[in-house]
Amino acid sequence: MSTVPAIQQTGKSDGHVNGHDGKITAFFTDSTLCIGCKACEVACKEWNQISEDGYQWSSFSYDNTMAVGHSTWRHVKFVETPTTVGLGGNAAGELQGWGFSSDVCKHCEQAGCLEACPTGAIVRMEFGAVFVQPDVCNGCSYCVVSCPFGVVEKNPEDGRAFKCTFCSDRQKAGLKPACAQACPTESIKFGEISELRAEAHDRLEQLKARGVDDAVIYDPVDTSVKGIHAFFLVRGDPRAYNLPPEPEIPTIYQKKAWKSAAVAAGAMLGATLLAFLGENRR
Amino acid sequence: MSRVPLPEIPARTPDRESEKRLSEIRREALRRGAVNAPGVTPVGAPFPKASASTGYYGIPMLKEPQWTKEVPLYFFVGGAAGAAAVVASAASLLTDDRALVRDARLVAAAGGIISPALLISDLGVPSRFLNMLRVFKLQSPMSVGAWTLAAFGTFSGAAAFANLAREHVGDVLPVRLLENLSGVLASATGTVLSTYTGVLIGATAIPVWNDHVVTLPHHFAASGVNSAVSILELLGHDDSRALHLLGIAASAFEVYEGIEVESKRNIVNEPLHKGLSGAMVRAGGILSGPVPLALRVGALMTGNEKMRRVACWSSMIGSLLTRFGWVQAGHASARDHRVPLKLSEAQEVRKSSQELAA
Secondary structure, three states: OOOOHHHHHHHHHOOOOOOOOOOOEEEEEEOOOOOOOOHHHHHHHHHHOOOOOOOOOOOOOOOOOOOOEOOEOEEEEEEEEOOOOOOOOOOHHHOOEEEEEEEEOOOEOOOHHHHHOOOOOEEEOOOOOEEEOOOOOOOOOHHHHHOOOOOOEEOOOOOOEEOOOOOHHHHHOOOOOHHHHHOOOOOEEEEEHHHHHHHHHHHHHHHHHOOOOOEEEEOOOOOOOOOEOEEEEEEOOHHHHOOOOOOOOHHHHHHHHHHHHHHHHHHHHHHHHHHHHOOOOO | OOOOOOOOOOOOOOHHHHHHHHHHHHHHHHHHOOOOOOOOOOOOOOOOOEEOOOEEOOOOOOOOOOOOOHHHHHHHHHHHHHHHHHHHHHHHHHOOOHHHHHHHHHHHHHHHHHHHHHHHHHHOOHHHHHHHHHOOOOOOHHHHHHHHHHHHHHHHHHHHHHHHHHHHHOOOHHHHHHHHHHHHHHHHHHHHHHHHHHHHHHOOOOHHHHHOOOHHHHHHHHHHHHHHHHHHHHOOOOOOHHHHHHHHHHHHHHHHHHHHHHHOOOOOOHHHOOHHHHHHHHHHHHHHOHHHHHHHHHHHHHOOHHHHHHHHHHHHHHHHHHHHHHHHHHHHHHHOOHHHHOOOOHHHHHHHHHHHHO
């Protein structure tokens, strides 16, 4: 701890929360401020030294990254609303719309990946982040099928699972996550979770007052995920941004499943014993 | 990202058609000064859209399972081995068929050795398997499974060892005690081994697995019993009436499971009815349900041993196909963005876009 204070102080003088003051942190991504510059993606890749993710054109939008994955921890989504072909005009309703939103691991309050991890590699950090310890992960890829947001992914070359670390290393040193630091429009906000939630609601009110009545906050607190540490403000239906309306943590199905397994195990045992009961001792 | 599968682009309109239509539009514009009809449909149209009714360009919201082929193979081997351990204990408790007990113990022990080998192969780096055993986490079916497998491997191995030792050193009490005790423990862990794989894939975010979270443990247990019985019969125990009856019971239950899977038809279960995964699940269901049931009942009535052998092979291939089919269905389900996004009107959208293309 003796080497940390210098940096920690810088963090505090910046007015940012840091990993040492016991606060729970969060991201608030305000897509109405996003300009689609992808500085967050680049900053994330640089800081975390993530490998390249191929050069493939999506062929239907300017978004050629397409989804978060093992080599993409921040991803700017481009929701392009084209004009109707052949009926294009200059009326407001006919103009092309272009929405951007920077996607990231949601760091769920009840995280499917964390609960599914058999090695204990996925842990909860003191500031609320869901973190995959790369030295413990063994690449069983069970977290991949347990994430209701399709975030965590196994790197096929390395054989272990990777996702956003919430820049746990930076937060420990009192710094903002790299993406929030790099964002030129403060679309990605980072701070204490309840303060940020309040800020999100203020922003929503502000937008509504300006006549932006289709803005919504995406933070599924009413589902079994119990809210997320990276919530979003988007315009229109969040489903256009591949944000599921009812994300569920798979753990809630376990009770039913184990009960069924117990019945099946009993039936297996009973049927076998019954079958051999009829056998004559020779 | 190179690893995200691109959404399918519906039937393309040939360039020539668009060019022809453009010429028509130009002519009409020249002649009348205005064109009221819609224009051309560009090549590749309709393009994937990002909207409330289509999701994000149809890009899958969930990640596909990343298990290698070894994992469904393990589901088969582990399931059969677990059931074989139960058969061994039941036979040793209730019959004097020493040969059947020995072979069942050996099948269980062989499964107990092959299963971890398959899982280790899936992980890529062998030493990483040990990380599974650094914690026991009841919350994680994968952890429960790893520990069950470790325990099953130990007990089934000990039981098989004691059984072989009994033949060499004679029927001494400590050896008999070791065999029976480890045999009982192997069958207890064996029942978990045969059923937990259903919990493992059922309690995930993959919609089609999740939807069958109650069915899968039963289904996999019946499948495991079916293949264990078949393996033992093919190893020469085709005179055992008990195995025959057990085979009939398992096949009959598989018939019921098949009907259950077939009768549930909705957007979530599409991968069980359509495409490669649908064909695999269906073929697996037929080969492990009605086919062996009919053959076994036929064999019972006519005494035709050949029919029984065919039923055994059918059950085993069916069980193997079932496991691979269900994993394949998980892939197809993860690729379908409509289910997790609850795009109820998705069908309609697809239909209207096809009309637009035509």
